[in-house]
Amino acid sequence: MVSLSPNSTSDRSPSRVMLALSNGRRFAKTHKSIVVGAIMVGFVVAMAALAPVLSPYSPTRIHPLDRLAGVGSPGYLLGADQQGRDILSRLMWGARSSLAIAVLPLTIAGILGLVLGSVAGYIGKLPETLIMRSMDVVFGLPPILLAIAVAATLGPGLVNLVISLSIVLLPPMTRVTFQVVTTLKEQPFVDAAKVSGATTPQIIFDQIIPNSLAPVIAYGASLAGSMVVFGAGISFIGLGIQPPQADWGRMINDGREVLDLHPHVSTLPGLAIFILAAGFNFLGDGLRDLLDPRMRM
Amino acid sequence: MQQHFRTIDPGAGKVPQPDELLRVEDLRTHFHTRHGIAKSVDGVDFHLSKGEHLGLIGESGSGKSVTALSVMRLVREPGRIVGGSIHFEGQDLLGLDAQSMRRLRGSRISMIFQDPLNHLDPVMKIGDWISETLTLHKGVGRKAAYVEAARILKVLKVASPEDVLRAYPFQLSGGMCQRVLIATAIITGPALLIADEATSALDVTVQASILRNLDELTDIFGTAVLLTTHNMLVVRQACTRVMVMYGGRIVESCDTDVLFRNPMHPYTVGLLDSVPALERIGEPLRPMAGEPPLPTEDIVGCKFYGRCPIRRPVCQEMRPPLAEVESGHWSACFFPEESRSKISS
Amino acid sequence: MIALLVRRTLFLIPVLLGGSAIVFFLIHSAPGDPIDALMGMYASPEAREALRIKYGLNDPLLAQYFRWLGLVLQGDWGMSIQQRVPVLPLVLEKFWITILLTSAASLFAAIVGISAGIISAVKQNSWIDHLILILSVFALSMPPYWLGLIAIFVFSVQLGWLPTGGLYSFSGQMELFDVLKHLIMPAIVAGLTPAAIIARVTRAAMLEVLKLDFMTALRAKGLRERTIVLGHAFRNALPTVVSMTGLQIGYLILGAALFVEIIFSWPGLGLEIYKSVVGRDMPMMLGLVLFSTFIFVVLNLAVDIIYRVINPRVREA
Numbered sequence: 001m002v003s004l005s006p007n008s009t010s011d012r013s014p015s016r017v018m019l020a021l022s023n024g025r026r027f028a029k030t031h032k033s034i035v036v037g038a039i040m041v042g043f044v045v046a047m048a049a050l051a052p053v054l055s056p057y058s059p060t061r062i063h064p065l066d067r068l069a070g071v072g073s074p075g076y077l078l079g080a081d082q083q084g085r086d087i088l089s090r091l092m093w094g095a096r097s098s099l100a101i102a103v104l105p106l107t108i109a110g111i112l113g114l115v116l117g118s119v120a121g122y123i124g125k126l127p128e129t130l131i132m133r134s135m136d137v138v139f140g141l142p143p144i145l146l147a148i149a150v151a152a153t154l155g156p157g158l159v160n161l162v163i164s165l166s167i168v169l170l171p172p173m174t175r176v177t178f179q180v181v182t183t184l185k186e187q188p189f190v191d192a193a194k195v196s197g198a199t200t201p202q203i204i205f206d207q208i209i210p211n212s213l214a215p216v217i218a219y220g221a222s223l224a225g226s227m228v229v230f231g232a233g234i235s236f237i238g239l240g241i242q243p244p245q246a247d248w249g250r251m252i253n254d255g256r257e258v259l260d261l262h263p264h265v266s267t268l269p270g271l272a273i274f275i276l277a278a279g280f281n282f283l284g285d286g287l288r289d290l291l292d293p294r295m296r297m
Numbered sequence: 298m299q300q301h302f303r304t305i306d307p308g309a310g311k312v313p314q315p316d317e318l319l320r321v322e323d324l325r326t327h328f329h330t331r332h333g334i335a336k337s338v339d340g341v342d343f344h345l346s347k348g349e350h351l352g353l354i355g356e357s358g359s360g361k362s363v364t365a366l367s368v369m370r371l372v373r374e375p376g377r378i379v380g381g382s383i384h385f386e387g388q389d390l391l392g393l394d395a396q397s398m399r400r401l402r403g404s405r406i407s408m409i410f411q412d413p414l415n416h417l418d419p420v421m422k423i424g425d426w427i428s429e430t431l432t433l434h435k436g437v438g439r440k441a442a443y444v445e446a447a448r449i450l451k452v453l454k455v456a457s458p459e460d461v462l463r464a465y466p467f468q469l470s471g472g473m474c475q476r477v478l479i480a481t482a483i484i485t486g487p488a489l490l491i492a493d494e495a496t497s498a499l500d501v502t503v504q505a506s507i508l509r510n511l512d513e514l515t516d517i518f519g520t521a522v523l524l525t526t527h528n529m530l531v532v533r534q535a536c537t538r539v540m541v542m543y544g545g546r547i548v549e550s551c552d553t554d555v556l557f558r559n560p561m562h563p564y565t566v567g568l569l570d571s572v573p574a575l576e577r578i579g580e581p582l583r584p585m586a587g588e589p590p591l592p593t594e595d596i597v598g599c600k601f602y603g604r605c606p607i608r609r610p611v612c613q614e615m616r617p618p619l620a621e622v623e624s625g626h627w628s629a630c631f632f633p634e635e636s637r638s639k640i641s642s
Numbered sequence: 643m644i645a646l647l648v649r650r651t652l653f654l655i656p657v658l659l660g661g662s663a664i665v666f667f668l669i670h671s672a673p674g675d676p677i678d679a680l681m682g683m684y685a686s687p688e689a690r691e692a693l694r695i696k697y698g699l700n701d702p703l704l705a706q707y708f709r710w711l712g713l714v715l716q717g718d719w720g721m722s723i724q725q726r727v728p729v730l731p732l733v734l735e736k737f738w739i740t741i742l743l744t745s746a747a748s749l750f751a752a753i754v755g756i757s758a759g760i761i762s763a764v765k766q767n768s769w770i771d772h773l774i775l776i777l778s779v780f781a782l783s784m785p786p787y788w789l790g791l792i793a794i795f796v797f798s799v800q801l802g803w804l805p806t807g808g809l810y811s812f813s814g815q816m817e818l819f820d821v822l823k824h825l826i827m828p829a830i831v832a833g834l835t836p837a838a839i840i841a842r843v844t845r846a847a848m849l850e851v852l853k854l855d856f857m858t859a860l861r862a863k864g865l866r867e868r869t870i871v872l873g874h875a876f877r878n879a880l881p882t883v884v885s886m887t888g889l890q891i892g893y894l895i896l897g898a899a900l901f902v903e904i905i906f907s908w909p910g911l912g913l914e915i916y917k918s919v920v921g922r923d924m925p926m927m928l929g930l931v932l933f934s935t936f937i938f939v940v941l942n943l944a945v946d947i948i949y950r951v952i953n954p955r956v957r958e959a
């Protein structure tokens with residue numbers, strides 16, 4: 001039965017990605033936005049990973065004497081904040097939570113959405129009504145307020161922020177999977193699997209989910225950039241990562257009070273958010289073109 | 298090298314006829330594709346007199362639509378007219394600026410298409426669609442344009458024109474949409490109407506009635522018609538003269554009844570053999586063997602060489618010129634006399 | 643068509659009911675004691691308890707929900723714990739201030755986004771198309787709360803052209819020109835991300851239309867390129883553009899505007915939400931979220947109806 005799976009031949013299967021990657025130069029030329037995005041995101045990932053090695057100070061160490069040191073002052077490449085904490089170190093450590101906020105909720109909501117959307121789309125009937133109508137209710141709520149309400153309920157912290165963003169992302173991920181699956185289940189290979197005696201769960205997990213992966217990933221990737229901005233925004237309000245831990249959104253808000261004389265304190269973290277979000281957005285655009293040309297913009 | 302063998306525009310001679318409307322000379326329209334240059338129109342000559350109905354017949358892919366669009370100067374990227382000339386009412390169309398060319402379209406030269414539903418604006422009412430042209434070219438107000446549109450639709454045997462004018466395209470049948478396109482094309486009284494496979498998507502009875510309508514209307518306005526089709530019977534019903542196209546070239550040209558009686562090109566013979574003409578019902582059908590060459594293939598000689606039953610070595614080396622075999626009958630074959638006898642015997 | 647509208651409208655009820663329940667239970671299961679926020683840590687236990695009873699904070703959640711729902715339907719949205727005024731009148735007052743900002747931002751987003759999308763589609767693959775696409779990615783990636791700070795720093799702090807925030811100057815009464823001066827920066831900052839999204843959607847929708855057969859028919863009629871693009875192609879893309887624009891306005895009222903109101907101290911719903919989050923003012927937060935949900939849902943319905951009305955293929959079917 002497994003041999004009937006069209007995975008190996010489907011032109012949207014991961015093998016196409018590998019093939020494209022192997023043609024390095026041509027790939028770079030035709031998929032400029034993937035390359036640009038990968039470089040930007042890669043830079044942030046490297047900073048986050050190497051923070052323990054590269055960061056000049058601990059992100060939480062206070063040097064009252066050096067408060068509000070300017071950009072380029074000795075020992076402080078990017079200056080220091082009101083408490084004299086090194087901004088560069090805080091940016092490097094803060095990259096970790098920003099990356100987690102961009103990737104984790106999408107992954108969690110993506111996996112749950114794939115399962116729920118596949119079940120609803122493939123089985124139809126009661127599961128479809130239950131799943132899709134309750135998603136409609138959640139989808140009907142304004143996303144930012146839902147995230148704020150959930151985060152306010154669960155209390156501040158990275159884990160809770162990830163949970164609240166996952167809840168917001170679940171309805172759209174489920175809907176996209178549902179739409180992909182409703183067209184997918186008319187394909188002949190699903191009938192072939194049925195004829196060969198596969199059970200419904202087998203079909204869902206062996207046929208439906210693997211084949212709806214590419215478009216769902218493409219859709220999810222296109223949201224990563226917005227998630228960075230959105231998640232940092234919730235930290236900005238004060239509901240995300242708590243001080244003294246470094247977090248970009250929080251750093252912007254904390255720096256607001258000295259904006260007039262020391263603009264670098266709040267604008268540098270914003271620049272970091274912008275770079276990461278733009279990287280993900282370029283990457284997402286490129287991946288969408290690569291994985292799901294139908295959605296090309 | 299081909300230039301040596303190119304004969305002048307069939308029928309027209311060097312001196313332009315007094316009633317000449319359109320003269321196309323050595324027209325070349327190429328598409329720059331990933332697989333190479335497709336010579337979709339590869340040196341086409343023809344002329345059209347005022348009020349004349351001229352057919353252009355050929356298999357799908359032979360270059361009929363591209364020829365039609367070239368006359369309108371509406372070939373879209375990656376296609377381009379790379380050579381030749383088009384004279385219409387004494388003007389050199391290829392030399393006109395974009396603005397003047399635009400003014401000719403829809404007023405002096407109109408066009409209708411194979412798939413009428415998809416050639417109408419899906420969110421525009423039929424009445425607005427027809428009057429848009431009239432307002433643009435004749436400055437007629439909206440109310441008067443609606444009246445005029447209803448009148449034309451009546452001539453086209455539309456039972457309740459007012460209802461049609463109020464409808465959207467998706468609410469109408471294919472035949473009705475084609476009548477609308479015809480009405481739009483003819484309402485400004487153009488000198489030339491290009492009908493590109495205008496009836497091919499319709500079923501046979503609708504097709505016949507639309508061709509009759511078209512005949513009637515063009516007679517009223519004195520409009521000449523260039524009608525492309527892959528259907529021999531359509532040509533027979535609607536055209537006095539016909540050209541056969543193959544691989545981007547005209548291979549035969551003559552009066553319609555002559556073509557059916559006495560074809561002078563092996564490709565025409567093959568075409569006639571593969572359709573059940575009325576007087577030939579009962580004879581066995583002989584579908585033509587082989588495939589036309591790819592438009593990107595570089596062919597020096599006759600494009601029909603690969604499928605030709607009477608081919609000789611010379612045909613591969615030289616392009617056979619379109620030459621007048623008998624008065625008003627032109628063939629691009631080195632052995633026109635053999636075409637008929639060799640195959641049918 | 644009518645039946646469908648009725649069905650869509652009826653669907654508002656479960657969404658609002660479900661939404662309000664979700665929000666209610668979420669906020670009421672939140673840790674932390676609102677009494678702390680209200681009275682401080684050091685109030686006497688008796689005083690605390692009296693207040694708890696007064697606000698019904700000791701009842702079972704479900705009972706609290708239904709009582710609250712009943713009151714909400716009667717227009718009694720409770721009292722703001724922090725500001726000690728009734729919630730509903732306050733929310734309604736702030737709503738108009740937010741509407742002022744979001745209308746201006748929407749206008750900016752729609753004009754800029756739609757024009758950029760049309761230009762981008764018509765000049766597909768040209769340098770200007772690439773430029774617009776790259777700028778749209780930038781705009782999408784720019785946190786509004788950061789952009790707002792930069793704008794304040796440049797135009798207020800450095801150049802001194804525009805006020806740093808608020809709805810109107812402290813000294814004067816609300817004069818039109820004065821309000822406009824306060825409005826311009828927050829409106830543009832809030833409208834930028836929606837503009838980018840509208841531009842991308844418009845471009846995609848236009849490209850879909852521009853490749854259709856009837857484009858050739860329009861040219862064959864002798865129409866000007868401008869008429870073809872604006873009068874026909876854009877008219878066909880309009881339903882898609884409108885529904886996307888409407889959706890963006892919905893997100894805008896509650897999303898970008900929230901941050902922008904905080905940054906520019908724009909005294910609307912967003913700033914109130916921020917204050918209620920910081921002050922753990924649950925009745926206020928609940929009222930704000932409920933009201934916003936209502937607006938969001940109604941706006942989505944309106945967009946859906948407009949989509950159907952301007953799309954003859956749906957309307958006349």
Ligand SMILES: Nc1ncnc2c1ncn2[C@@H]1O[C@H](COP(=O)(O)OP(=O)(O)O)[C@@H](O)[C@H]1O
Nearest residue numbers: 328330335337356357358359360361362363592
């Ligand atoms: N948009 C295009 N891109 C590339 N090639 C084209 C395009 N349009 C037409 N062609 C080429 O021109 C040839 C003739 O097409 P066409 O005139 O449409 O044929 P016909 O109308 O006789 O069926 C086709 O075989 C094709 O190779």
Ligand SMILES: [Mg+2]
Nearest residue numbers: 361362363494
């Ligand atoms: Mg054709």
